[in-house]
Amino acid sequence: MTTNQDDQTQKIGEALANQSARTVTVLSSLLAIEDAIGYIPPRAIEQVAAYTDSTINDVWGVASFYTNFRFTPPGEHTVEVCWGPTCHLLGAQEILQAALQALGLSEEGDTPDGKISLKYNTCLGACSQGPVISVDHKIIGPQALGGLKGDAMVQRIIEIISQLKTGASNA
Amino acid sequence: MPDFEELSQESQRRFQELEAGDKPWIRVGTAVCGEAAGAFQVIEALNAELDKRGIAANVSAVGCLGLCYAETLVDILKPGKPRIFYKNVTPEMVPGLVESYLVGDDPRQDLALASFGDGSLEGIPRLEDLPMWSRQVRIALRNCGHIDPLDIYQYIAQGGYAALNKAVTQMEPADVIKEMQDSGLRGRGGAAFPTGTKWSFLARSPGPLKYILCNCEEGDPGAYNDKGILESDPHSLIEGAILAGYATSASNGVVFIRHGHEGPIHRTMRAIEQAYELGLLGDNILGSAFSFHMEVSLTGDSYVAGEETALMESIEGKRAMPRARPPFPAAYGVWGIPSNINNIKSLSYVSEIISRGGEWFAGIGTEGSKGTAILCLSGNIALPGMIEVPMGITLREVIEDVVGGVPGGRKVKFLQTGGPLGGVLPADQMDIELDFGVMSQAGAILGSGGIIVADDRACAVNMTRLLVAFCQYESCGKCFPCRLGMTNLIEILERIARFESRPQDMELMRTIGQNMAAGSLCGHGQLGWNPVQSALRSFPGDFAAHMEEKRCPTGQCLAPVFTPQRTRSRWTSAQPLELRF
Numbered sequence: 072m073t074t075n076q077d078d079q080t081q082k083i084g085e086a087l088a089n090q091s092a093r094t095v096t097v098l099s100s101l102l103a104i105e106d107a108i109g110y111i112p113p114r115a116i117e118q119v120a121a122y123t124d125s126t127i128n129d130v131w132g133v134a135s136f137y138t139n140f141r142f143t144p145p146g147e148h149t150v151e152v153c154w155g156p157t158c159h160l161l162g163a164q165e166i167l168q169a170a171l172q173a174l175g176l177s178e179e180g181d182t183p184d185g186k187i188s189l190k191y192n193t194c195l196g197a198c199s200q201g202p203v204i205s206v207d208h209k210i211i212g213p214q215a216l217g218g219l220k221g222d223a224m225v226q227r228i229i230e231i232i233s234q235l236k237t238g239a240s241n242a
Numbered sequence: 243m244p245d246f247e248e249l250s251q252e253s254q255r256r257f258q259e260l261e262a263g264d265k266p267w268i269r270v271g272t273a274v275c276g277e278a279a280g281a282f283q284v285i286e287a288l289n290a291e292l293d294k295r296g297i298a299a300n301v302s303a304v305g306c307l308g309l310c311y312a313e314t315l316v317d318i319l320k321p322g323k324p325r326i327f328y329k330n331v332t333p334e335m336v337p338g339l340v341e342s343y344l345v346g347d348d349p350r351q352d353l354a355l356a357s358f359g360d361g362s363l364e365g366i367p368r369l370e371d372l373p374m375w376s377r378q379v380r381i382a383l384r385n386c387g388h389i390d391p392l393d394i395y396q397y398i399a400q401g402g403y404a405a406l407n408k409a410v411t412q413m414e415p416a417d418v419i420k421e422m423q424d425s426g427l428r429g430r431g432g433a434a435f436p437t438g439t440k441w442s443f444l445a446r447s448p449g450p451l452k453y454i455l456c457n458c459e460e461g462d463p464g465a466y467n468d469k470g471i472l473e474s475d476p477h478s479l480i481e482g483a484i485l486a487g488y489a490t491s492a493s494n495g496v497v498f499i500r501h502g503h504e505g506p507i508h509r510t511m512r513a514i515e516q517a518y519e520l521g522l523l524g525d526n527i528l529g530s531a532f533s534f535h536m537e538v539s540l541t542g543d544s545y546v547a548g549e550e551t552a553l554m555e556s557i558e559g560k561r562a563m564p565r566a567r568p569p570f571p572a573a574y575g576v577w578g579i580p581s582n583i584n585n586i587k588s589l590s591y592v593s594e595i596i597s598r599g600g601e602w603f604a605g606i607g608t609e610g611s612k613g614t615a616i617l618c619l620s621g622n623i624a625l626p627g628m629i630e631v632p633m634g635i636t637l638r639e640v641i642e643d644v645v646g647g648v649p650g651g652r653k654v655k656f657l658q659t660g661g662p663l664g665g666v667l668p669a670d671q672m673d674i675e676l677d678f679g680v681m682s683q684a685g686a687i688l689g690s691g692g693i694i695v696a697d698d699r700a701c702a703v704n705m706t707r708l709l710v711a712f713c714q715y716e717s718c719g720k721c722f723p724c725r726l727g728m729t730n731l732i733e734i735l736e737r738i739a740r741f742e743s744r745p746q747d748m749e750l751m752r753t754i755g756q757n758m759a760a761g762s763l764c765g766h767g768q769l770g771w772n773p774v775q776s777a778l779r780s781f782p783g784d785f786a787a788h789m790e791e792k793r794c795p796t797g798q799c800l801a802p803v804f805t806p807q808r809t810r811s812r813w814t815s816a817q818p819l820e821l822r823f
């Protein structure tokens with residue numbers, strides 16, 4: 072347990088020291104940690120405070136403001152479904168409903184087995200390809216699913232998500 | 243210090259080698275639209291196939307040509323032939339295409355979308371003749387989809403950095419501002435403020451430290467043109483920013499991008515590095531006395547971070563909450579240092595304006611809105627994509643002629659323009675011109691250029707509810723008219739959508755909306771009533787059906803709507819609130 076914690080402290084330290092931002096701030100530090108370990112554990116808040124010479128309050132303030140930060144470990148895979156107006160018109164709600172059902176969730180969140188985190192995304196930026204989802208930060212639209220539409224597309228997406236859940240590769 | 247003339251010749255030489263060498267040049271669209279369509283898998287398949295067959299070719303990952311509906315778009319230039327664009331290419335199609343056109347000489351008319359360049363090919367239309375291309379005037383998007391965004395020499399070969407060279411060798415900073423004022427360019431980030439005038443404010447601020455902030459927060463759902471430019475042609479933004487720096491005697495530039503958008507982030511960072519390597523950024527640019535430094539700053543997920551003062555807070559690493567103005571950015575900007583903030587599109591015009599003169603730019607467009615509009619079209623249309631058309635063209639021409647109208651024989655019901663705060667424009671107003679003034683008179687905002695087309699299956703209540711859910715979720719929470727007002731609005735709209743509204747809800751919404759407009763600190767709250775107001779004005783029947791007849795004419799409201807919950811779990815489960823003002 073202790074070694075795990077030491078491990079994480081070290082990983083966070085490395086993420087802080089190696090961040091790509093030229094101007095280091097509380098936000099750039101938090102983003103670097105999120106990229107490195109996927110979430111912001113309490114110790115990261117303390118480490119960022121020390122690293123940026125800020126208070127723990129300030130760091131919590133920033134971390135709790137931006138909606139991308141999470142404070143518990145994410146699932147093994149992250150699935151994001153865009154609910155922007157374009158994707159909405161093109162069937163995003165059907166995808167969301169089916170995905171929630173397939174994962175046994177009532178709203179965005181993590182499956183109890185820790186396999187999948189489902190997130191609502193305000194806009195993935197690929198509106199011309201809507202409706203889009205992203206799986207582990209790779210954006211996928213109907214075109215990449217063989218041009219499927221409507222129910223067939225929703226079904227294919229659910230297959231992808233189910234494969235992630237059972238651990239099968241989705242190559 | 244390399245001489246610009248030499249640099250330009252070297253770039254020409256390299257480009258010539260690609261374009262007129264003895265190897266085919268294959269360009270694959272890999273902006274976010276291409277990525278979503280599977281472009282990287284197509285490149286993989288292409289490289290594998292070329293390897294297998296021992297064909298030597300140059301393969302470039304380019305940005306977005308704007309014909310997003312045709313992604314993955316593969317553009318093959320064979321020696322002595324025009325370029326051929328192949329549409330909707332999948333990894334499975336690659337071996338056949340390579341076999342036919344690279345091993346053999348069959349251009350595969352059946353897979354081709356268009357040809358481009360000298361010469362024509364039987365059975366393949368020319369790109370210039372496609373309706374989606376023929377109406378365009380490409381200034382800011384001039385290089386998008388044509389050049390490799392990771393190769394600065396390709397940008398220079400297309401005339402890039404010549405404007406910067408012209409400015410630092412032949413023009414005074416004041417001349418640059420004068421050209422910008424003559425051009426009549428108004429900001430493309432939403433507020434449409436004249437760019438040259440904005441620069442003149444910063445020029446008068448004391449130095450030596452001054453900032454040029456380039457806003458690519460782009461949180462508006464439906465708009466991806468800022469990211470599209472950075473992914474496709476980052477140097478056009480960087481050159482524009484350096485010119486803005488020269489004109490205002492600024493010392494530093496920051497490109498502000500939301501984290502997670504790897505395409506634009508990576509390409510912009512690389513482009514900045516390359517500009518440093520060639521002496522186009524850094525100290526004594528091109529041997530002149532002018533020095534300018536640039537970096538990328540990433541922000542977290544927050545829509546309001548795109549507001550100019552919130553953006554400065556975010557760069558400083560704080561919560562993206564707007565500041566009270568005055569003091570204005572030109573007096574007190576990021577880190578308290580005088581700053582100028584512009585949208586990516588605004589800055590991407592600058593090098594062309596300086597090269598060709600402000601008057602040339604002012605000759606395009608309308609009296610009040612010069613130049614072009616860079617639009618992202620999506621939703622229920624045949625040909626979604628990113629286009630650049632002259633201001634003054636009507637929305638109907640854009641929708642029906644340029645992007646192919648609504649598929650499936652359906653009719654347009656409304657256009658959702660200018661981001662969630664922009665609201666909806668009904669189909670019967672589509673004959674208005676693209677023009678900042680005309681559009682705002684019609685109750686719509688051109689904003690950052692996102693146009694979402696909804697056909698007659700859409701319900702105005704459903705869309706309004708979605709837009710307000712976005713605005714509520716994204717309120718930064720600094721001031722209560724917006725924070726609570728948005729929450730109350732979404733609560734009422736959800737009630738309307740569930741057919742559970744009360745007679746007094748309409749009046750209650752208006753009161754809340756007016757209070758938000760009057761009492762909010764930034765545009766988010768001030769305009770937050772706009773989506774509801776515009777829908778009420780254009781589609782009173784949709785609201786009456788839900789509120790009085792307890793039915794949804796399109797049936798859309800019968801299906802569940804999932805939107806994120808933020809700071810409202812207690813509100814939504816509570817009894818309907820009685821507000822007294």
Ligand SMILES: Cc1cc2nc3c(=O)[nH]c(=O)nc-3n(C[C@H](O)[C@H](O)[C@H](O)COP(=O)(O)O)c2cc1C
Nearest residue numbers: 429430431457460461548549550584585588765766
């Ligand atoms: C809530 C809110 C969000 C905004 N988001 C953006 C944005 O994402 N990108 C942008 O360029 N401008 C955005 N703006 C407008 C900016 O405040 C600013 O006017 C603009 O960046 C100035 O650039 P311009 O003069 O080139 O238009 C936003 C404004 C508000 C009120």
Ligand code: SF4
Nearest residue numbers: 718720721724764767
């Ligand atoms: S109007 Fe809304 S978004 Fe703007 S400062 Fe106030 S709470 Fe924040």
